[in-house]
Amino acid sequence: MQFTDLKAQYAALKTAIDARIQRVLDHGQYIMGPEVAEMESALAGLTGAPHCVAVASGTEALLIALLAIGLKPGDEVITTPFTFAATAEVIALLGGVPVYVDIEPDTCNIDASLVEAAISPRTRAIMPVSLYGQVADMAELNAIAGRHGLIVVEDAAQSLGASYQGRRSGNLSTLACTSFFPSKPLGCYGDGGALFTADSGLARAAREIRVHGQSGRYHHTRIGVGGRMDTLQCAVVLAKLQRFDWELERRRALGTRYGQLIAASGAPIELLGLRPDRDCVWAQYTVVLDHRAAVQQALHAAAIPSAVHYPKPLHHQPAFAAGHDPAAHPHSIRAAQRVLSLPMSADLSEADQDRVVAALVAAVESAASAQPVTV
Numbered sequence: 001m002q003f004t005d006l007k008a009q010y011a012a013l014k015t016a017i018d019a020r021i022q023r024v025l026d027h028g029q030y031i032m033g034p035e036v037a038e039m040e041s042a043l044a045g046l047t048g049a050p051h052c053v054a055v056a057s058g059t060e061a062l063l064i065a066l067l068a069i070g071l072k073p074g075d076e077v078i079t080t081p082f083t084f085a086a087t088a089e090v091i092a093l094l095g096g097v098p099v100y101v102d103i104e105p106d107t108c109n110i111d112a113s114l115v116e117a118a119i120s121p122r123t124r125a126i127m128p129v130s131l132y133g134q135v136a137d138m139a140e141l142n143a144i145a146g147r148h149g150l151i152v153v154e155d156a157a158q159s160l161g162a163s164y165q166g167r168r169s170g171n172l173s174t175l176a177c178t179s180f181f182p183s184k185p186l187g188c189y190g191d192g193g194a195l196f197t198a199d200s201g202l203a204r205a206a207r208e209i210r211v212h213g214q215s216g217r218y219h220h221t222r223i224g225v226g227g228r229m230d231t232l233q234c235a236v237v238l239a240k241l242q243r244f245d246w247e248l249e250r251r252r253a254l255g256t257r258y259g260q261l262i263a264a265s266g267a268p269i270e271l272l273g274l275r276p277d278r279d280c281v282w283a284q285y286t287v288v289l290d291h292r293a294a295v296q297q298a299l300h301a302a303a304i305p306s307a308v309h310y311p312k313p314l315h316h317q318p319a320f321a322a323g324h325d326p327a328a329h330p331h332s333i334r335a336a337q338r339v340l341s342l343p344m345s346a347d348l349s350e351a352d353q354d355r356v357v358a359a360l361v362a363a364v365e366s367a368a369s370a371q372p373v374t375v
Contacts, residue, residue: 001343001352003305004183008347013239020235033231039238040194046161046241047170049196051203054229055210058157058179059086061193063093064227065153065175066125068195068205071096075124079155080110081313082332083129087155088320091127099123100315102329106273108132108286108339111331112140119144125151130159130169132272132309133185133251133281138164138172145173153177157193158283160186161248165277170196180229180237185251185281186244188233247346248281254348255282261357262287267364270338284309284341287360291367292340298363304356307341 002008010017024033040052055061071077073095079087081100088098101114110128126145128136138154145152152173156162159169160178170176178184180192195206205222208215213224259271270288274280286309289295299306313332315324342356 001303001305001355002345003307003343005343005345005347006182006187009240009345012347013243016239016242017236020239021232024231024235030231031228033234035231035234035238036229039234042238042241043170043194044196046244047168047176047196049171049176050198051196051200053195053197053203053206053210054234055193055195055206055227056229057191058177058181058184058193059090060210060225060227061177061179061195062086062127062153062155063090063225064206064209065177065195065202066090066094066096067209067223067225068202069125069151069153069175071124074122076120076122077125077127077153078115078118078123079127080129080131080332081315081329082108082310082335083131083155083314084157084310085314085317085319086157087127087129088314092320096124097122098314098320100313100324100329100332102331103335104273105331105334107134107136107275108272108335109134109136110141112137112144115141116144116148119148119150123148123150125153127153127155129155129157130162132286133159133162133283134272134274135159135162135164135169135172135278137275142173151175156196157181158184159281160184161244162281163279171198174199175202180233183283185248185283186237186240188236188240190230190233192229192233192237194229250346251282251344252279254344254346254353255280255285257350257353258285258342258344258357261354262360265357265361267361268368269360269364282344285344286339286341288335288338289340289364290338291364291371292338294367294370295340295360295363298366299359302359302363304359305343308339309341310336310339312336 154176157179210227
């Protein structure tokens with residue numbers, strides 16, 4: 001069993017993917033070929049955002065977004081400590097200061113009710129992460145940003161295709177960034193990413209920044225990076241888009257079924273909270289449980305892959321811990337100790353899903369019964 005079954009996805013899309021790749025090999029425009037603009041147009045239509053800028057990775061998208069808004073050394077960006085390192089990494093790379101706000105214990109997304117208290121005169125932006133495929137409370141975050149003159153940058157690396165109050169992730173704030181890392185809901189066969197915005201000035205800045213700050217050939221108007229997404233990767237995304245709507249529905253259905261099976265088992269396994277005004281595309285299907293190491297060991301013995309997203313909050317990571325209280329953000333600490341991600345992809349069969357849940361329940365119950373009883 002695969003944790004993310006890219007082989008089955010390729011088998012289903014082989015004709016389309018091979019044809020798209022062959023087209024690029026035939027025209028030979030490997031950098032900024034026609035598929036780049038074609039993909040940007042398709043993704044703008046998917047999200048509803050007026051502008052899409054294809055870039056080299058999800059990390060590069062975040063970096064370019066912060067460059068586009070003019071983040072300066074010493075500027076603060078409020079974000080969550082329970083995320084992949086790239087979220088804080090790009091802030092630090094520009095000399096900015098990540099300011100962490102704890103998560104909601106049930107959704108694992110940033111707790112919007114705690115954000116306003118973290119704002120200082122140096123705050124420039126808020127960067128929520130739409131973790132596991134469910135969007136954070138963007139309406140409240142946008143309202144806070146509006147009151148304080150801040151910019152919201154959605155880290156949508158895991159949530160492309162998800163909806164929030166009738167709109168799509170990527171079109172919910174001033175800027176949004178996504179990733180096409182192969183295991184994402186919409187992935188390429190290498191690195192790739194995109195930035196979304198309704199602001200034409202920011203879109204123009206992002207397009208210049210991704211080509212070393214050029215507004216014309218060899219005319220550099222700003223500091224930039226080598227941040228282009230290559231044409232072959234865009235071709236793969238375009239081929240995958242032909243069944244992306246089906247894949248999103250399949251992920252939602254599998255996520256619902258996982259929850260039903262686990263709840264019916266009665267095992268001491270917590271499900272992530274889902275808010276009624278949004279959906280989840282389950283970039284990872286993640287549960288919360290005790291005795292994680294023992295459970296993972298048992299799953300491995302049963303040939304069931306699993307993963308932890310993420311085992312340490314950022315304020316416990318050596319690169320990002322300086323100046324932060326290690327005891328702060330208790331919900332993030334608790335989540336990092338207890339989350340476990342199970343196999344999830346659109347091609348996961350119900351039979352395999354049944355096998356995953358059966359093994360999980362047995363592992364959890366065995367681990368719980370093995371613990372000493374305290375009186």
